[in-house]
Amino acid sequence: MNRCSKIGKVSGLLAVMITGLVIFSTPDKDNSNSFKVDAQLNTQIDKTSDRDTFEYFLSDLVDNDTDTIMHRFERYNQQLDSSERLETALLGKYMRYKAALATLRDNNLNVDFQDLHQQMLLLQRAFFTVDEQYHLFSEENLLRELALLKKDIKESAQSSEEFQQRWEFELNKLPPVLRNSFRNASLLAALNETNILDTQSQFIAREALVGSEAAERLMILDQQRTDFDLHVHSYLITRDVILNNASFDDIEKEQAITDLRKSLFDNSLWRRIEALERIHDR
Numbered sequence: 001m002n003r004c005s006k007i008g009k010v011s012g013l014l015a016v017m018i019t020g021l022v023i024f025s026t027p028d029k030d031n032s033n034s035f036k037v038d039a040q041l042n043t044q045i046d047k048t049s050d051r052d053t054f055e056y057f058l059s060d061l062v063d064n065d066t067d068t069i070m071h072r073f074e075r076y077n078q079q080l081d082s083s084e085r086l087e088t089a090l091l092g093k094y095m096r097y098k099a100a101l102a103t104l105r106d107n108n109l110n111v112d113f114q115d116l117h118q119q120m121l122l123l124q125r126a127f128f129t130v131d132e133q134y135h136l137f138s139e140e141n142l143l144r145e146l147a148l149l150k151k152d153i154k155e156s157a158q159s160s161e162e163f164q165q166r167w168e169f170e171l172n173k174l175p176p177v178l179r180n181s182f183r184n185a186s187l188l189a190a191l192n193e194t195n196i197l198d199t200q201s202q203f204i205a206r207e208a209l210v211g212s213e214a215a216e217r218l219m220i221l222d223q224q225r226t227d228f229d230l231h232v233h234s235y236l237i238t239r240d241v242i243l244n245n246a247s248f249d250d251i252e253k254e255q256a257i258t259d260l261r262k263s264l265f266d267n268s269l270w271r272r273i274e275a276l277e278r279i280h281d282r
Contacts (some may be wrong), residue, residue: 045076050086051136054094066095090132113151117144139181145168146182191218195196205259232273236280 057073070091077085081185112144116149121141124133157163171179187209191237194205199219206215242248242256263275 050090051094053086054091057091058095058098069095093127093132094136097123100127114148118147120144138180142178143182143185146174231264232276235260235273238279239277 037191045053047053057069057076070088072089073086077088080086101120103130104119104123111119122140128136149170153166153170154163157166162186171182174182190209193203194209197205200255203215203219205219209215210218238260239257242260244252248256261273263269
């Protein structure tokens with residue numbers, strides 16, 4: 001088969017895909033892309049707290065080793081004002097802690113939640129100073145303690161009214177910020193539980209939790225996520241067809257895939273798509 005014929009086949013394949021898919025575009029408004037991993041290009045670096053920033057950089061640990069993550073973090077840290085810079089050594093501690101925590105959870109799949117909570121506290125003490133523990137984990141630890149307290153109250157209360165009264169009494173002891181954090185965490189857990197429901201039941205459950213307007217916004221977000229997943233799935237299938245076409249050499253395959261990606265996705269999404277390709281190819 002001559003080169004013109006091959007190019008014609010590729011063009012025909014692209015035409016079929018383009019008629020079946022629309023361009024999915026999400027603008028990238030963050031100018032600090034050099035600090036980000038591929039799948040983060042359309043997201044903002046989380047600066048809510050030091051720990052949130054650490055988690056942001058660790059979110060692609062599956063695809064990048066710890067040295068790469070540390071290098072990206074250091075580049076990000078250097079562009080901050082001196083008063084805003086984070087401790088690089090603390091990120092190193094946090095990465096080691098996360099690795100140990102993953103092992104702890106894998107080895108304690110059937111352990112009681114109270115025991116797991118105590119083991120996590122011991123692990124924190126092994127890696128961090130008292131000040132670092134408070135800085136990184138105080139809210140998380142308190143939320144776990146409240147979850148355990150809530151469980152105890154639920155088990156001992158004689159009625160739902162008694163449970164609600166005792167539970168509200170405990171919540172009202174908290175500072176407003178922590179009280180809202182726990183209620184938000186409980187709300188998020190309740191929203192996640194609606195994912196197993198059918199569309200109508202899910203909307204009704206969400207409406208009861210957050211109101212009609214928010215429930216409608218959640219449905220729109222769900223549909224956007226589903227649409228994007230379908231686009232990527234179709235793209236990866238066609239990409240596999242190109243890769244498995246023995247009549248194309250490596251250069252022709254690469255060009256065909258580039259043309260396909262360019263035709264279906266805005267260029268702000270390309271690095272994200274490339275990251276999904278690597279996950280698909282494992």
